[in-house]
Amino acid sequence: MKKLIIPFLLLAVLVSAQPSFTGPMLAPPADTRPDTLRRAYHTRVDETLDWYLNAVDAAKPLTREQALVKLVRGQDATAVSQRIIELLSVPQSGDMFWMFPWTAMAFTGRDQLSPEARAAIREAWRTYFPMRGDTENHWVMYYASLFLMTELYPDDPGETWFNGKSSAENHAEAKGFLLHWMDLATTIGQGEFNATHYIGEYAIPMLYLAAWAEDPAMRQRGRMMLDLLMAELADNSLHGVLRGPNARTDDTSVLERWNALATYFSWAMYGHTPPPSGYGGWGIYFAVAAHHYQPPPLFHLIATDREFDREQHDHKRSRRRWRYSDVEMMPVYKTGYIRRDYAVGSYQGGVTDPIQAHVWDVTWREDDPRGVHNTMFSVHPHASARVLQMYFTEYPDWMIDLLASQGKPSYGVADKILGCSPYEQVFQDLDTVIALYAIAPGENFQRVNGFFSRNLRDVTEDASGWIFARGGNAYLAYRPLAPYTWDDLLGYRQLPRGDSGYVWERFRPEGPVDRILVSPHANNGTIVQAASADEFESFEAFQAAIRALPLEFTLEPRPTVKFTTLRGKKVAFTYGETPVVNGRPVDYARWKLFEGPHLNAELGSRKITISHGRQHRVLDFNTVTTSDYVTP
Amino acid sequence: MKASHFFRSAPALLLAVTLSAQPSFEGPAPVVTSVPAEDQRLAAYHARVDEVLQWRAGRVDLNNIPGTMDMASISILLTLGRDIEACNERVLQMMAEPGTGPFWMFPAVCVAFTGRELLSPEARASIREAWRTTRQLRGDTENHWVMYYASLYLMSELYPNEPAETWYTGRSSEENLAEAREWLIHWMDTTTTVGQGEFNTTHYIGEYAIPMLFMATWAKDPAMKQRGRMMLDWMFAELAAVSLNGVLRGPNARSDEGSVIERWNALASYFSWLLFGNTPAPQHYGGWGLYFAPMAKNYVLPEVIHRIAVERDGDYVQRDRARTRRFWRYSDVLSPPVYKTNYLRHDYAVGSTQGIVNDVIQAHVWDVTWREEDPRGKHPTMFSLHPHSSGRMMQAQFATHPEPMPVGVTFEGKPSYDSPDKVLGGSPYEKVFQDLDTVIALYDIAPGERFEHINGFFSKDLCDLTEDASGWIFARGGNAYLAYRPLAPYHWIPYLHYKGGWAKVRDDLGGQVLTSPHLKNGTIVQAAGADEFESFEAFKAAMRALPLEFKLEPVPSVRFTTLRGKNVAFTYGETPVVDGVPLDYAKWKLFEGPYLNAEVGGRKLTVTHGRLQRVLDFNTLTIKDSVRE
Amino acid sequence: MKLPRLLLPLFGLLAAVATATPAYDFYICANINRNYVIGSKIVTTNGIFQRTDEGGWRHFGYNDTSITAVAFDPRDRNVIYTTALNGLWRSLDGGATWRICNGWDMTEGREVAVDPNAPDHVYVAFTDGIAVSTDRAQTLVRREHGLPERGKFTQTIKVDHTRAGRVLAGCEVGIFLTEDGAQNWRRVHATTDTVNDLQQSPHDPKVWVAATQSAGALISRDGGLTWTPFSGVPTERALYNVTFDVTNPDRLAIGSWAHGVLTTEDGGKTWTSRNAGLPENPRVWRVGVDPAGRLYASVFQETLFHSDDFGRTWHPNDLAGSLVNYFFTLPKAAN
Numbered sequence A: 001m002k003k004l005i006i007p008f009l010l011l012a013v014l015v016s017a018q019p020s021f022t023g024p025m026l027a028p029p030a031d032t033r034p035d036t037l038r039r040a041y042h043t044r045v046d047e048t049l050d051w052y053l054n055a056v057d058a059a060k061p062l063t064r065e066q067a068l069v070k071l072v073r074g075q076d077a078t079a080v081s082q083r084i085i086e087l088l089s090v091p092q093s094g095d096m097f098w099m100f101p102w103t104a105m106a107f108t109g110r111d112q113l114s115p116e117a118r119a120a121i122r123e124a125w126r127t128y129f130p131m132r133g134d135t136e137n138h139w140v141m142y143y144a145s146l147f148l149m150t151e152l153y154p155d156d157p158g159e160t161w162f163n164g165k166s167s168a169e170n171h172a173e174a175k176g177f178l179l180h181w182m183d184l185a186t187t188i189g190q191g192e193f194n195a196t197h198y199i200g201e202y203a204i205p206m207l208y209l210a211a212w213a214e215d216p217a218m219r220q221r222g223r224m225m226l227d228l229l230m231a232e233l234a235d236n237s238l239h240g241v242l243r244g245p246n247a248r249t250d251d252t253s254v255l256e257r258w259n260a261l262a263t264y265f266s267w268a269m270y271g272h273t274p275p276p277s278g279y280g281g282w283g284i285y286f287a288v289a290a291h292h293y294q295p296p297p298l299f300h301l302i303a304t305d306r307e308f309d310r311e312q313h314d315h316k317r318s319r320r321r322w323r324y325s326d327v328e329m330m331p332v333y334k335t336g337y338i339r340r341d342y343a344v345g346s347y348q349g350g351v352t353d354p355i356q357a358h359v360w361d362v363t364w365r366e367d368d369p370r371g372v373h374n375t376m377f378s379v380h381p382h383a384s385a386r387v388l389q390m391y392f393t394e395y396p397d398w399m400i401d402l403l404a405s406q407g408k409p410s411y412g413v414a415d416k417i418l419g420c421s422p423y424e425q426v427f428q429d430l431d432t433v434i435a436l437y438a439i440a441p442g443e444n445f446q447r448v449n450g451f452f453s454r455n456l457r458d459v460t461e462d463a464s465g466w467i468f469a470r471g472g473n474a475y476l477a478y479r480p481l482a483p484y485t486w487d488d489l490l491g492y493r494q495l496p497r498g499d500s501g502y503v504w505e506r507f508r509p510e511g512p513v514d515r516i517l518v519s520p521h522a523n524n525g526t527i528v529q530a531a532s533a534d535e536f537e538s539f540e541a542f543q544a545a546i547r548a549l550p551l552e553f554t555l556e557p558r559p560t561v562k563f564t565t566l567r568g569k570k571v572a573f574t575y576g577e578t579p580v581v582n583g584r585p586v587d588y589a590r591w592k593l594f595e596g597p598h599l600n601a602e603l604g605s606r607k608i609t610i611s612h613g614r615q616h617r618v619l620d621f622n623t624v625t626t627s628d629y630v631t632p
Numbered sequence B: 001m002k003a004s005h006f007f008r009s010a011p012a013l014l015l016a017v018t019l020s021a022q023p024s025f026e027g028p029a030p031v032v033t034s035v036p037a038e039d040q041r042l043a044a045y046h047a048r049v050d051e052v053l054q055w056r057a058g059r060v061d062l063n064n065i066p067g068t069m070d071m072a073s074i075s076i077l078l079t080l081g082r083d084i085e086a087c088n089e090r091v092l093q094m095m096a097e098p099g100t101g102p103f104w105m106f107p108a109v110c111v112a113f114t115g116r117e118l119l120s121p122e123a124r125a126s127i128r129e130a131w132r133t134t135r136q137l138r139g140d141t142e143n144h145w146v147m148y149y150a151s152l153y154l155m156s157e158l159y160p161n162e163p164a165e166t167w168y169t170g171r172s173s174e175e176n177l178a179e180a181r182e183w184l185i186h187w188m189d190t191t192t193t194v195g196q197g198e199f200n201t202t203h204y205i206g207e208y209a210i211p212m213l214f215m216a217t218w219a220k221d222p223a224m225k226q227r228g229r230m231m232l233d234w235m236f237a238e239l240a241a242v243s244l245n246g247v248l249r250g251p252n253a254r255s256d257e258g259s260v261i262e263r264w265n266a267l268a269s270y271f272s273w274l275l276f277g278n279t280p281a282p283q284h285y286g287g288w289g290l291y292f293a294p295m296a297k298n299y300v301l302p303e304v305i306h307r308i309a310v311e312r313d314g315d316y317v318q319r320d321r322a323r324t325r326r327f328w329r330y331s332d333v334l335s336p337p338v339y340k341t342n343y344l345r346h347d348y349a350v351g352s353t354q355g356i357v358n359d360v361i362q363a364h365v366w367d368v369t370w371r372e373e374d375p376r377g378k379h380p381t382m383f384s385l386h387p388h389s390s391g392r393m394m395q396a397q398f399a400t401h402p403e404p405m406p407v408g409v410t411f412e413g414k415p416s417y418d419s420p421d422k423v424l425g426g427s428p429y430e431k432v433f434q435d436l437d438t439v440i441a442l443y444d445i446a447p448g449e450r451f452e453h454i455n456g457f458f459s460k461d462l463c464d465l466t467e468d469a470s471g472w473i474f475a476r477g478g479n480a481y482l483a484y485r486p487l488a489p490y491h492w493i494p495y496l497h498y499k500g501g502w503a504k505v506r507d508d509l510g511g512q513v514l515t516s517p518h519l520k521n522g523t524i525v526q527a528a529g530a531d532e533f534e535s536f537e538a539f540k541a542a543m544r545a546l547p548l549e550f551k552l553e554p555v556p557s558v559r560f561t562t563l564r565g566k567n568v569a570f571t572y573g574e575t576p577v578v579d580g581v582p583l584d585y586a587k588w589k590l591f592e593g594p595y596l597n598a599e600v601g602g603r604k605l606t607v608t609h610g611r612l613q614r615v616l617d618f619n620t621l622t623i624k625d626s627v628r629e
Numbered sequence C: 001m002k003l004p005r006l007l008l009p010l011f012g013l014l015a016a017v018a019t020a021t022p023a024y025d026f027y028i029c030a031n032i033n034r035n036y037v038i039g040s041k042i043v044t045t046n047g048i049f050q051r052t053d054e055g056g057w058r059h060f061g062y063n064d065t066s067i068t069a070v071a072f073d074p075r076d077r078n079v080i081y082t083t084a085l086n087g088l089w090r091s092l093d094g095g096a097t098w099r100i101c102n103g104w105d106m107t108e109g110r111e112v113a114v115d116p117n118a119p120d121h122v123y124v125a126f127t128d129g130i131a132v133s134t135d136r137a138q139t140l141v142r143r144e145h146g147l148p149e150r151g152k153f154t155q156t157i158k159v160d161h162t163r164a165g166r167v168l169a170g171c172e173v174g175i176f177l178t179e180d181g182a183q184n185w186r187r188v189h190a191t192t193d194t195v196n197d198l199q200q201s202p203h204d205p206k207v208w209v210a211a212t213q214s215a216g217a218l219i220s221r222d223g224g225l226t227w228t229p230f231s232g233v234p235t236e237r238a239l240y241n242v243t244f245d246v247t248n249p250d251r252l253a254i255g256s257w258a259h260g261v262l263t264t265e266d267g268g269k270t271w272t273s274r275n276a277g278l279p280e281n282p283r284v285w286r287v288g289v290d291p292a293g294r295l296y297a298s299v300f301q302e303t304l305f306h307s308d309d310f311g312r313t314w315h316p317n318d319l320a321g322s323l324v325n326y327f328f329t330l331p332k333a334a335n
Helices: A002-015 A034-054 A064-072 A077-087 A096-108 A115-127 A136-152 A167-185 A199-212 A216-236 A261-270 A283-287 A297-304 A385-391 A399-405 A539-547 B004-019 B038-058 B071-080 B084-095 B102-114 B121-133 B142-158 B173-193 B205-218 B222-242 B267-276 B289-298 B303-310 B391-397 B404-411 B536-544 C009-017
Strands: A310-317 A331-338 A342-347 A360-364 A375-379 A424-429 A432-438 A448-452 A457-461 A467-471 A474-480 A485-488 A491-498 A501-507 A515-519 A523-532 A551-554 A560-564 A570-574 A607-612 A615-620 A625-630 B316-323 B337-344 B348-352 B366-370 B381-385 B430-435 B438-444 B454-458 B463-467 B473-477 B480-486 B491-494 B512-516 B520-529 B548-551 B557-561 B567-571 B604-609 B612-617 B622-627 C024-031 C047-051 C057-060 C069-073 C076-084 C087-091 C111-114 C122-126 C129-133 C154-159 C167-171 C174-178 C186-190 C195-200 C208-212 C217-220 C241-245 C248-256 C260-264 C284-289 C295-299 C304-307 C323-331
Touching (some): A034 A261, A034 B289, A064 A283, A136 A167, A216 A607, A261 A283, A261 A297, A297 A607, A342 A424, A360 A474, A375 A474, A399 A501, A432 A560, A432 A570, A448 A474, A467 A539, A523 A560, A625 B222, B038 B267, B038 B289, B038 B303, B071 B289, B084 B121, B102 B205, B205 B267, B222 B267, B222 B337, B222 B612, B222 B622, B267 B289, B303 B604, B348 B520, B366 B438, B366 B480, B430 B567, B454 B480, B473 B536, C024 C069, C047 C076, C129 C154, C167 C208, C174 C195, C208 C241, C208 C248, C260 C284, C295 C323
Antiparallel strands (some): A310 A331, A360 A375, A375 A448, A424 A432, A467 A474, A485 A515, A491 A501, A560 A570, A615 A625, B366 B381, B381 B454, B430 B438, B454 B512, B473 B480, B491 B512, B557 B567, C047 C057, C076 C087, C167 C174, C195 C208, C208 C217, C241 C248, C248 C284, C284 C295, C295 C304
């Protein structure tokens, strides 16, 4: 298989702006020998770099990314030096999104750039005041960059840094946070877990630490965290496509599941799905140092081996809650069930991130996922200033409007399909999901939105109350528990930015549109059962099997469901109560940090074992030790 | 800033590739420096790998394919994705006349794997067919078998499920694979419990490193892949720990006439250069080194090993165990234990075994080797030996009759074996004791042996050679002071240098051999750093003042207070005594020192430098990297 | 092609000696590889050669510089065994294809012998002992009970033609005998150095001779139970091999690097150096006698010589530069 890929890529680089994005679907290398994987990985990295170099226009000044890639390739150091001085001669912006690109520039150019250019970069860290931000990914970018830059300039006094702290002070503070964050992530889990976009904002700083940290322990920690991120991506992705649940996603990625920065990493690491347009934007900042990391072959096996069904239970945490909550961080209990043709994932509901969380879905496999909305789920379109205040420091009155201007256009609209709700509780057993809603009176909005993709086939509203559909090679059954109507889902189009930030308009996309099942009832629920087409003689046989499944439910006083799943499990789930399976309540207290065939870790252990077959990698953050072993 | 060294040199290196035939061989000696930044270390390593690839690829003349393309260059061109048609043509030519043993097998494996996606079906088929038609000798040495079985293993994996009649062995792919796997594991097991037989070899390190790299890169079985990686780490950690600025010195299970004198001029230096960047590359990258380069980027040297090679914490003693080559006969033990002592300092290193014929032809038992800023062309070493030549000893380790081999091997890359003035080889009549930088070598040569004298090597590069009235011979080598005490009368003969094992002529480059024609004999050598003394005269005075008693009858016996204040007593055939305590070889570990530690029988090596540690545990096939915070 | 099972093949030779065309096949294992080192391309033809009726040498089987001995299944000439550096090889099709019979735990085969009275049984001498197969070398097992832990370097192994499972082996520390198919060995004669060759007389199966490294040449007249030195054969240097003359019970020859060719024509009472016509100080590697009584001497990397007057005069034969490791005679195969 591999030999088909490389010549294609080599050819495509010549004829296409972005070969693997515009070309046919890629197959992962069948040959997982290290040299094959290494060459394929480097070919993909080089494609990313070449794409930027090929876009260089002699008539135009180099972009920051083009300048950086030229340094990576050892080209035109003089011109690049001059360009860097120009780029830094104007007021800077971008905060931590400014910090890590310039960290990459500083390290990549440290022995190529002119003294003047290096001095310009160094000076910018004195004169520009980047914000540290208010999210987990912001802090990781901020402190990883600060750690590295203060190692590069180790003995400089406070007045030479934007924050007035000496190199040693900054270094100590950065190290303190980075260790604290790694400690948290490896004991109770990441807050921004399985983010469709923000994975880059973790992977890139970790790569930089792995490549450039002088402190061997921090270098090792960077490598280990990168391993953890990439192994989790491999484990959670369906043929390279990261599906739900996601601590954070966006209005595009939540529907077109492939179209996310996470896909860039699936492509770059494992080569089994196309990269997004422009390599996801930030992807280039991974590519510039990617030669200093390579996922071990066992990660490839985890990413590409989908021949057996597997269930994974993980423990995560919510974003920090400053107020209006008994706990600083809500524990998140994640369930994933991945089969060859589809995957089902969820967490128990509730608010992890107030704006961009995605609680559950069934996502099916598409041979070519580009442009396909290959997912099904329902949400309560929740928009609440008070819940926002729980996580942010602002006053309530203007925050909802503010979000749209900050790039989150759907937050305050009734037909949104992105976000979580304090009034949604979810239970999953294998490929059955039950989502129950009890929306408090007066809350925005008094409805449940069910997402029905334009790419579903044979959508049938059955007299039984089930809605049947086919997605790829999966059969889907969706049971609304309350009356509903249908609306078309409009898109969001960005208008020229006004003084107060982003401006949006809704528009009807061309061609078939997605639909929303709108159920305007406060007490509500959704049951979804998925199956593979291979399991049934026909779609009708599947429908008959679903109709035959025992189901009882009530919505008053609270939604409650008793259902025998297609897999024969007797599940009982009442809003506000612990789900019961075959008479036994689910014991969330026993949830481990990771538990499944590929990733395993105890809560609080700081020790993750990543496995595939006979191959294992143990990441032990207690001793900053990576152990690779193979069972004979 | 330490890290800046590479980037000062790397662009220069890249530039040099275009200007110079072989920059790292012809250019200035590298500045030995620790490169803590992983990206810079990796970039420097890749730059060196690329230098090798470009150099060899650049010597290919497409108008003279047979004359300029061997299997190394084919593999390199395939790795670079260049001149594939020429590779196809040459593969077909070469596979029409295959070679017959491990030294053909592993290059053929290299071509088969680097070309498995690029070569034409015909070329690939010709490689496969050669493995059916041509008998492959397994050889009779440890390195032969490693090359043979690693090659057979990989080819059987590349062509699985093929019947017996398609292999020269008459065995199926599965049978070949099983046999190869079993032996490779047996060999690793032996090496990690009682030590390597061919330990610290100046040349043969390549014959181990290359097959292990191939295993690590190409083995399908993850366990074998892991074993390959682990053995590479094991060998390179040992190379790093016992080399002086990248130069591997004695003792060596096997060396050759060239390397034992011009210590740098060895294939081992290719690996030091490639992996550590701390010494110039040998000419033509040591020849076989070309087969490591195509896959070299699939191996990343662990930082802990890099630091051991280039960032020594100070003087250190490393005591290790190894074993001899197999004695088929005339020995009570199949592979008697070898006890190695190494003492490394900034300016010189002293190393020895206890004096044993670990390899009947090419062993080098002990020496003092001093540091030269540029070791090329230098003979920075001092030692003595009994020039032993014996058909019976040959018979002990080879299935041969007594007469043919002593002469026969002189045509097989061991030209000096039967020469009275030779400076290579061990002897059953030599016993050696070392404490720090003091060596006492005693000889009790049986009457009637072919050569009844001992040879002491005195390099052309020694300065201020002085035969002192006290009986000591003083000299300076680099920044080391040396004192050599012959225990019996001697005379001088010129030293004639073989460029290497296959050299046909001897050159008079200078240097002398101290020849002492007495059966009962001995040598004492004491080394010191010049910066320890106010002057060379002060060193001489200190040496003259050291208490020394010795006698040669009935057996050689020495009592000596070393420069380090140790009272040592050593009698031929008896256990050495230091400050009244007999040396207890039974307590010797497989590795014991600041950098390498392992128990005999443990299958587990701990490699340590500062806060970094890598544990190679063959019991659980685990590589464990940790950093102390 | 199948041959009738021959219980005493060599005795069968005697009857045929008188016939005009020798009714035997004569084989040698020869290497023609001056300065060959392992791994290099073999530029010469090496291995098993059969003497043709015209007196030339026909190579067959594989080209290998390390073959030390050859043996055939008396029932089927297509079943061939060779010992070589890799161990034991077997062909079931007259040498067209071969299989290596041993694993990594056996190496450097010194000699192979097939039991004519139990032809599935194959005995192999190795540098570190003895292995036996009871299934035509499909499987090999070590059978060393009674051999010393050290000192079992085995240079030569021969099967007594008169009794199944009776085998003599020449080892580092003496001559060892088994009478139960190598289940048990016992030392019948001690030496301080290797026993290099053992031969059973084709004229009287009770008579055996041995060539040793430092004990000269030995003779046993009781089937190998007791041994006495030949007087007149020097002992201070190694004797490489010894051979009977199938045409004359009083004739034996010894090959030696140091002494060249030594012959006796009175059953070993007196020995004579027979080197006239050979290179000066001939380094004789092996001697052999063909079924017609022609004596051959392989001189180390010179050539093969022959003598039709049992060593009085020598003439260069073919195979210049050769080293013959083994001479082997057996009844001529039917066409």
